Amino acid sequence: MTVLVTGAAGFVGTHVSSALKRRGDGVIGLDNFNDYYDPSLKRARQALLERSGVFIVEGDINDVELLRKLFKIVTFTHVMHLAAQAGVRYAMENPSSYVHSNIAGLVNLLEVCKAANPQPAIVWASSSSVYGLNTKVPFSEKDRTDQPASLYAATKKAGEEIAHTYNHIYGLSLTGLRFFTVYGPWGRPDMAYFFFTKDILKGKSISIFESANHGTVARDFTYIDDIVKGCLGALDTAEKSTGTGGKKRGPAQLRVFNLGNTSPVPVSDLVSILERQLKVKAKKNVIKMPRNGDVPFTHANISLAQRELGYKPTTDLQTGLKKFVRWYLSYYSGGKKAAAR
Ligand SMILES: NC(=O)c1ccc[n+]([C@@H]2O[C@H](COP(=O)([O-])OP(=O)(O)OC[C@H]3O[C@@H](n4cnc5c(N)ncnc54)[C@H](O)[C@@H]3O)[C@@H](O)[C@H]2O)c1
Numbered sequence: 001m002t003v004l005v006t007g008a009a010g011f012v013g014t015h016v017s018s019a020l021k022r023r024g025d026g027v028i029g030l031d032n033f034n035d036y037y038d039p040s041l042k043r044a045r046q047a048l049l050e051r052s053g054v055f056i057v058e059g060d061i062n063d064v065e066l067l068r069k070l071f072k073i074v075t076f077t078h079v080m081h082l083a084a085q086a087g088v089r090y091a092m093e094n095p096s097s098y099v100h101s102n103i104a105g106l107v108n109l110l111e112v113c114k115a116a117n118p119q120p121a122i123v124w125a126s127s128s129s130v131y132g133l134n135t136k137v138p139f140s141e142k143d144r145t146d147q148p149a150s151l152y153a154a155t156k157k158a159g160e161e162i163a164h165t166y167n168h169i170y171g172l173s174l175t176g177l178r179f180f181t182v183y184g185p186w187g188r189p190d191m192a193y194f195f196f197t198k199d200i201l202k203g204k205s206i207s208i209f210e211s212a213n214h215g216t217v218a219r220d221f222t223y224i225d226d227i228v229k230g231c232l233g234a235l236d237t238a239e240k241s242t243g244t245g246g247k248k249r250g251p252a253q254l255r256v257f258n259l260g261n262t263s264p265v266p267v268s269d270l271v272s273i274l275e276r277q278l279k280v281k282a283k284k285n286v287i288k289m290p291r292n293g294d295v296p297f298t299h300a301n302i303s304l305a306q307r308e309l310g311y312k313p314t315t316d317l318q319t320g321l322k323k324f325v326r327w328y329l330s331y332y333s334g335g336k337k338a339a340a341r
């Protein structure tokens with residue numbers, strides 16, 4: 001297959017691009033290298049990918065001309081769409097970034113895909129956050145997703161609805177993947193596991209959220225290698241789009257899957273694991289979860305992905321964090337170039 005990976009300089013995009021390249025697929029990346037978090041980390045991931053022959057075109061998914069040119073030069077069989085404004089809490093600071101990338105950017109990409117001939121099959125990243133304040137656990141794909149708790153979640157939910165219309169009208173084959181709190185080497189500095197590690201090493205205090213009436217806050221943390229397997233399983237089982245040049249020729253595949261680890265862990269346990277692995281005691285403040293779009297817990301039912309994609313997570317949090325900490329220490333203290341090898 002020949003895959004356009006949008007968001008290829010991102011955390012998940014880097015791992016997916018390198019896994020596709022390693023197994024012999026054609027990969028072209030696209031990323032706007034924005035400064036939502038330290039762009040030098042995206043550049044270091046880009047250098048890593050270039051070593052394995054994966055090149056990233058620098059540009060925005062809102063740039064219609066650029067996308068049309070890419071599709072003219074390369075016959076993409078698949079699109080792995082990961083470019084987005086991620087992060088739940090940042091939506092309170094910069095809402096327009098979520099509309100720009102997660103709504104306008106998605107529509108623009110789908111417009112170019114529907115007009116392509118042949119149309120690619122598309123796999124894209126939705127999010128566990130679409131389950132919002134659901135209390136029925138574990139979350140299954142059929143459960144309600146109409147109570148998003150953050151603008152981020154609302155844009156991810158909107159993405160699922162937008163995908164439905166492009167499938168219905170133009171015959172685009174579309175598979176949505178609801179990732180559950182992904183972590184691992186080359187991760188995102190805006191995520192708790194990452195900045196907790198930084199702050200613990202620096203002796204800075206960290207805030208551990210607790211939900212109302214002193215409940216623990218927990219996440220179904222999912223290791224990046226398991227997410228990558230889920231992404232490749234979705235690409236490998238994606239059916240062809242049925243339209244050509246914007247004209248639908250018949251019904252097309254439309255799917256949504258949870259990609260989680262099925263074992264939610266309290267954030268306090270995550271911190272204890274980090275303390276043991278860093279051999280440093282954390283300075284902890286336990287505070288009530290601010291009204292910032294966070295949800296108290298996530299917990300994935302992954303039976304559908306197991307059945308249809310052969311998805312089978314194998315890395316527990318202890319093991320996964322050990323790999324993350326090893327990368328973190330080599331990247332930030334052993335010199336960034338060393339880690340990029
Ligand atoms: N990491 C997680 O825990 C998690 C969980 C659920 C869903 N997701 C989703 O998975 C996808 C990848 O997430 P990630 O964790 O790798 O985040 P990331 O921020 O590391 O990667 C996203 C990449 O997309 C790029 N990008 C953003 N807007 C763009 C635009 N308009 N044009 C071109 N490039 C753009 C960014 O520069 C970044 O490199 C996102 O859609 C995210 O919402 C991530």
Ligand SMILES: O=C(O)[C@H]1O[C@H](OP(=O)(O)OP(=O)(O)OC[C@H]2O[C@@H](n3ccc(=O)[nH]c3=O)[C@H](O)[C@@H]2O)[C@H](O)[C@@H](O)[C@H]1O
Pocket residue numbers: 086087088126127128129179180181182190191192193207208209217218219267289294295296
């Ligand atoms: O699965 C997703 O769809 C989402 O996954 C990720 O969001 P979250 O699960 O919220 O991860 P993250 O911010 O690391 O907070 C982890 C835990 O630490 C708690 N948390 C957070 C900050 C803090 O200072 N203290 C704290 O206790 C916090 O309350 C939470 O319980 C992605 O960022 C997001 O892009 C989205 O895609």
